[in-house]
Amino acid sequence: MDIEHRGTVDPTTAPDPGGSLNPQDDVGEFASQYSVFAAGLHRLQEAYQELTDRYAQLQDELAATNETLRATLTEREKGAAYLEGILGSMPSGVVAVDLEGRVQLFNRSAEEMFGRTAEEVLGQPYQLSLPLLSPSALGALRGPKALQDGEKVLPRSQGAPVPVASATSLLLLPDGEVSGAVEILTDLSRLRVLEGEIARVRVLAVLGEMAATVAHEIRNPLGGIAGFAGLLAREFEPGDERRRLADHIVKGCDNLNRIVTNLLRYAQPLRLEKRTCDLRTELEEEIALVESTFRRVGRELHIERRLEEESGTSTVDLVQIRMAVHNLLVNAVEATHNGKVECGLVAQRGAGGQDWLHIWVTDDGPGIPEPHLDKIFNPFFTTKDKGTGLGLATVRKVVEAHGGHVQCGRPPEGGARFDLHIPRE
Secondary structure, eight states: OOOOOOSOOOTTTOOOSSSOOOHHHHHHHHHHHHHHHHHHHHHHHHHHHHHHHHHHHHHHHHHHHHHHHHHHHHHHHHHHHHHHHHHHHOSSEEEEEETTOBEEEEOHHHHHHHTOOHHHHTTSBHHHHSOOOSSOHHHHTTOGGGOOEEEEEEOOSSSOOEEEEEEEEEEEOTTSOEEEEEEEEEEOHHHHHHHHHHHHHHHHHHHHHHHHHHHHHHHHHHHHHHHHHHHHHHTSOTTOHHHHHHHHHHHHHHHHHHHHHHHHHHHSOOOOOOEEEEHHHHHHHHHHHHHHHHHTTTOOOOEEEEEOGGGOEEEEOHHHHHHHHHHHHHHHHHHHTTSOEEEEEEEEEOGGGOEEEEEEEEEOSSOOOGGGTTTTTSTTOOOSTTOOSOHHHHHHHHHHHTTOEEEEEOOTTSSEEEEEEEEOO
16 A cells, blocks of 8 residues: 655755855854854954953052052151151251242241241241241242351240250252251350359359468457457456446457358358258258247248158258258248248159259249349348358358259249259159
8 A cells, every 4th residue: 555655855866946055164164263263262362362361460469569559658647757757856946948938837846946836837937927037948948148157146936045056957858949048046045054054153163262261360350359359358348338348349350251161161162971861850850940940039930831741861962952942941931931931851862863852942932033033042142231151152152062953043932942953862
């Protein structure tokens, strides 16, 4: 039985509609195109990988560059901070201005010298914010011929004027262009004090030699006058007016001899005989002695104590220290009449680890006149009618012989204050 196959075509016998298509050619063409596509895709992948690698390399280079910049910036910041620290800690004042004369730098020492803060001065014209005294950074902007060194006194709204040495210079860029000017200020206050001390020591040395010579020359005839006056007094009966006058001569000679003796003692070098003692207890005894002395002449007196319990022992010439404190206490009592007198003692730790004993005596009297403050310790300077002017001079000599220093002042509450600072051994 024959079965009719319908709808089925044998590919091997089917006619070619185009008359020229060959399936094997199509497959070859497709394979060829796919090969080209695959090669292009491979190249694209290689290019992408190369681009990715390059991007990663650039990222690494950028990160390294950023790190270098960050390190450089950090170093610059450290350098700037270091320079700022140097300028801030310099004992000399530094003031810098730009070409327009505006203050661009004002360190801590300059603040102290001018009595102005950096916030008040920075960015402001020099001539409006600071005393325009020659030489100055502003004057230096006029050119090299205007550069100069010199001294000037800086006035301050609070506190004493400050003598300073000033040196000016132009600020130059690496290419030599002028960008501003700088002024360096050195405080001469301490130097002036030392110069005054040297002058005082020289005067005292000459005065000591003269005093010793004069004292010896005076004591010889003075002894003769006192002796003859004593003999003369014995020639008259008690109650005779002439004997009373002769006795006055003897007393006058005794007073003169006491002054000459004090003068000789002051002129001689002070030899300390130090020993270890409880200075607090010794000062308590000295205060009680002064109180009892004035009570015997009808003066009721109580000196207020401020003696620190922990002041402890120290090695000093006790006789000399008690004499110095005695002089100060007597002066304070005489100055204050019926007012308040205070004596204090405290142990302190100073710069460099040095231990000090700080003794002070204050009163609420009229105080020391301002013009007398720098003369009060000079020998023979006195405001008392019967004073010799050697009491405070001796106090200073005793304290300085111990390696210390003494100061006097006018407290805000009034009166006078004397401070003795003695190294503690």
